[in-house]
Amino acid sequence: MQHRPGIIETQWKVEYSNCAGLAGSKFLIELRDNQRIMGLKCGKCSIVYVPPKSVCPKCYSQLDEWVEVSDKGTLMTYTVVDYIYSDFYQPWGIPYAIGIIQLDGAGTGLCHFVDEVDPSKLKVGMKVQAVFKEKEQREASILDIKCFKPIS
Amino acid sequence: MAQEEKAVELITVSHSLRITHRVRPGPYATIYFDGLKEGKVWAVRCPSCKGLKTPPTVACKVCHRALPEFPQGWEALSGKGYLEAWYDVVETSRSPETGELQTSPYMAANFWLDEGIQFQHAVGVAPGSEEAKKLKRGMRVQIVWYPPEERTGRISDIKYFKVLWDEPIRKLGPAIAPNDLPVGKTIWDLPPLD
Numbered sequence: 450m451q452h453r454p455g456i457i458e459t460q461w462k463v464e465y466s467n468c469a470g471l472a473g474s475k476f477l478i479e480l481r482d483n484q485r486i487m488g489l490k491c492g493k494c495s496i497v498y499v500p501p502k503s504v505c506p507k508c509y510s511q512l513d514e515w516v517e518v519s520d521k522g523t524l525m526t527y528t529v530v531d532y533i534y535s536d537f538y539q540p541w542g543i544p545y546a547i548g549i550i551q552l553d554g555a556g557t558g559l560c561h562f563v564d565e566v567d568p569s570k571l572k573v574g575m576k577v578q579a580v581f582k583e584k585e586q587r588e589a590s591i592l593d594i595k596c597f598k599p600i601s
Numbered sequence: 602m603a604q605e606e607k608a609v610e611l612i613t614v615s616h617s618l619r620i621t622h623r624v625r626p627g628p629y630a631t632i633y634f635d636g637l638k639e640g641k642v643w644a645v646r647c648p649s650c651k652g653l654k655t656p657p658t659v660a661c662k663v664c665h666r667a668l669p670e671f672p673q674g675w676e677a678l679s680g681k682g683y684l685e686a687w688y689d690v691v692e693t694s695r696s697p698e699t700g701e702l703q704t705s706p707y708m709a710a711n712f713w714l715d716e717g718i719q720f721q722h723a724v725g726v727a728p729g730s731e732e733a734k735k736l737k738r739g740m741r742v743q744i745v746w747y748p749p750e751e752r753t754g755r756i757s758d759i760k761y762f763k764v765l766w767d768e769p770i771r772k773l774g775p776a777i778a779p780n781d782l783p784v785g786k787t788i789w790d791l792p793p794l795d
Contacts, residue, residue: 457624457634457754466615474612537618589612 472501475515477589484581486594488555490514496556520579521600522552522559529568544568550577550597564596576600629657632671638754640746642678644716645669653718680744682714683771684764687736689728708733712742712762713773725761732764741768 469477472489479487488499489512496507499518504511527548533539546568549558563571565580577597587593626634629645633656636643644655650664655678661668668674687710710724725745726732742762752758 457626459622459624461620461622462617463620464615464617466613469612469614471609471611474610477612478610537616590614 470503472503472512474589476501477591477593480581480591480593481587481589484584484587486518486520486552486559486579487515488518488557490516497554498557499552499555499559500557516554518552518554520552520581522550522555522577522597524563524571524573524575524577524597524599525549525551525558526573527563527571529571546571548577548597552579561591561594562596563598565598571599627659629659629668629671632675633657634754636677637756637758638752640749640752640758642680642720642744642759643671644676644678644718646674646676648674653716655718655720676716678720678744679715680762682712682720682742682762683773684724684736684738684740684742684762685711685713685719685773686738687711687724689733707761710762722756722759723761725763736764737770739771739773741765741771 468474476487479485486499487501488497489501489503490497491505491508491510491512492514493510494505494507496505497516497518498505498512501515502512525548527546529544529546530539531544533543539545546563546566547560548563548571549560550563551558561579563577576599578600580595580598581587582593582595633643642655643657644653645657645668646653647661647664647666647668649666650661652661652663653676654661654668657668657671657675659668660666687708690707690709707723708726708728710722712720712722714720724736724742726736742764745760745763746752747758747760
């Protein structure tokens with residue numbers, strides 16, 4: 450622990466373990482094994498949630514109707530990140546763009562990277578498509594989708 | 602009808618983060634931590650109620666008046682006292698400094714210092730040892746520091762309080778329950794009854 454006059458500096462080591470849950474795990478496993486994006490549909494509200502939710506946030510009914518959604522969608526909004534705050538969370542350097550993509554067939558947006566394009570050319574409303582990693586590199590993580598790229 | 606239970610695969614992500622944490626202790630506490638680095642435990646005496654306070658704070662917690670600035674009214678504790686109570690801490694928790702699991706067990710203890718205040722730290726015997734079984738309330742203790750080059754300005758610069766086995770055991774009065782305390786006093790403020 451460093452000690453400068455007036456300031457005490459310590460390094461906190463915080464260990465955490467996070468489980469995706471039943472719905473989240475099935476979503477990630479479908480990405481890894483079958484290269485497809487699945488959502489859970491609420492029959493009452495007619496909304497397909499991507500990423501899936503076990504309980505509908507609007508009507509609180511238990512959801513168990515899995516549907517596949519397209520890997521193509523619309524870029525609803527995006528931002529270009531130009532600031533490093535953590536080497537752990539940003540190992541690829543700056544700048545990079547992240548956006549919220551509403552896939553065709555889904556009622557909600559999925560947050561992911563928008564890449565393989567010049568960030569200055571991004572426009573709200575443009576059509577984008579998911580780019581998957583090779584099968585050997587997929588490990589049931591949201592990053593099994595490498596990024597979304599504009600459909601030219 | 603036999604019900605087949607399929608094993609469900611659950612995805613878990615675990616890792617550890619290192620977060621830098623910076624704290625400004627304030628003017629009085631900074632002098633206290635610097636003092637620990639030098640091998641001194643600073644305490645400040647309130648000019649109104651004459652109570653001694655360690656670590657030093659800006660206001661007296663008994664009478665709420667302002668405590669004087671260093672060095673007026675500041676005393677370095679002698680480091681000698683008597684053993685009041687001790688605890689065998691074997692199931693350790695996470696270090697408040699780093700969040701890591703502390704693995705070495707120690708014997709936490711309260712001491713009545715010669716100055717008339719209580720101090721919490723560790724007593725220098727291994728938990729569960731023969732020496733630990735011989736501990737008695739009222740034994741004379743003395744502070745033991747880590748060598749100057751290993752001190753960094755925190756309470757663990759004090760290694761422990763060692764028991765002076767050859768000194769006579771002082772008879773301490775009964776431990777006082779918080780309900781029986783005089784108004785305005787805490788159990789840490791009262792001198793031992795003889």
